[in-house]
Amino acid sequence: MNHDTPNSPPSPPAPRAHLSSPATRSTLRIQNRLIAAAREYLTSAGFTEMLPPVIGPVTDPGSRGSKQVDIDFYGHRYKLMTSAILYKQASLLAFDKIFCIAPNVRLEPLETTDTDRHLAEFHQLDVEVAGADRERITGLLEDLVVHMVRSTRDALPADFELLGRDVDAFTELLHGSFGRLTHADAVAELRAVGHDQSPDAEIDWAGEALLSSKAARPFFVTDYPKGSRGFYDRESRTEPGVLRNFDLIAPEGFGELCSGSERTNDYAQIVTRMRETGENPQKYRWYLDLVREGVPASAGFGIGVERLTRYVAGRDAVWQANAFPKLPGVVSP
Template sequence: MLINETRHSYRHFMETEVSTELQRLSQLLQQSWKMVRTPRMKTVLKVQNVACDAMRDYLKSEDFIELLPPIIGPVTDPGIRGAKQVTFDYYGREYKVMSSAILYKQAAMSGLGKIFFMSPNIRLEPLDSTLTGRHLTEFVQLDLEIAEANYFDAMSVAEKLLCEAVNVVRDSCAKELEELGRRIPAISPPFKKLTYDEALEYLRRVGLKVRYGVEIPWYGEHLLSKLVGEPFFIIDYPRGARGFYDREDDNRPGILRDFDLIYPEGFGEAASGAEREFRYERVLARMRENGEDPRKYAWYLEMLREGIPPSAGFGIGVERLTRFLCGLDSVIEARLCPKVAGIHSP
């Protein structure tokens, strides 16, 4: 039954024309500033506020330090699945707007140990991202990094962080959730961990073939997210599927020590994280593998050559979390004046 239903929604996903969806969204967003006046959006943003406070409180109780996030720099995170970075002229040189704070996170961690940013990110996503309900070109991540930690430590923080947000919201936003008609499923750590291979096998059994070595496509994640029925991690992605900073397992060549956290109920990816590759030569080779010009990353490579501690961390998207907590169709409802790929809106 469930499988038939997901098959149907998958087909719908594939058949929806990107251009039709763009047209619909474009109309919807022309007066996006008015959305914030609707009772529904007021409620959603209230829940978002409570969730952010809950996560901040939790992390501070665990001795994390919140830093103000850098927004621009000579380079930024290239591991953004085909999205385009924003480049601008900075006194005669090309600079980037942060697509994620990953590079600065490692720098901050090397000084302060356990840190996090509420980091605004810009990614000019491909137009088919408009079909997913969870892609904005401008969004905020709670982005954290832990010195001397491995990816299991990071996953442990991630699951507690999510549970904390859910519990606090459930307790203090009962009225809001009722208004939204939302019942958040009960969740508790530890979350299930599927390896990448197992996830592919799972999908294969319901009839979706994914090529080994690439990230699980959006609709695949959506399917898994519906089928598993609780939040879970996909771990151990193969090399090639992720950014150059995800660390390869020394004992299992080709396997990365990284993870994605997936929401249940079809809400898809919540967070993405990894243990970091901090060895200079390895990073250099991996950059080449990703078709990157190492010259571009001069400051970062210099930092690695001088040496930084091993670390692990992840980023969890605030609008996606809000979408899950409130049961929204799209992250568009979780942000003031949302920006969507290919649409010129206020």
């Protein structure tokens, strides 16, 4: 990754220049292969692909200050999906193992415009498994990512060459067994090198870049504190205040690729956690009615498709992995 240069990568060009650029074409072919490989892997493992809703009365409350998009649904305030999380849990009433590739819209704070890793519109490969715990779901995620990267590396040598991406960068990844450290350990590690990371919050972007730059293979950060994530990440039964969740962080400074967790599926806990995250339970009516009658315990994750593509293709910025990129606050097609 060429982030040693003081200049940040260029902003998205006009659609014609962007779409006809050889680098964009190679990047999108890599993305296409990654998605095809995921479908192969998950379908053969017994997953059903669902088509995710785009609008609904309520969506993932999200985090880190991003704003939802309201739409007028016949006089009712509806939302564009910021993630498929509520529908993922609900879908387990139909099938035990599901996945979808879902478009998400988040009006991120303007300070994210030049992080090289935020888009206002992006896609997520969402997976949810009934009855799974964190060990099982991170194991699945690991195998899935290894399969996606191997398949892409083998299929598209010319594209990697055009992009100047050295596929030896994946040697460690393809061995599997990604690293693991807890949020508390990550905080301690960052503080030891003088980075003032709050123990109660998400790893901030600068901190995550520090950890990511030092790593040679992807690694999991687990056990985030409660105040840093949504109500659907389950709190540990044995360690109050600690969530049974994880992020997958790419090496080489590319940062977060994926978030996931065991899910809260107990009605009273969900309502309480909604209050702890400042949400008004009233607006989650359909979802709460559903969980009150019972939804399966589960675990799942969502891989940022553009972020994974950016990492695999070795691009400077995440917008380069999207055909029609929308940067926060930038008016674009």
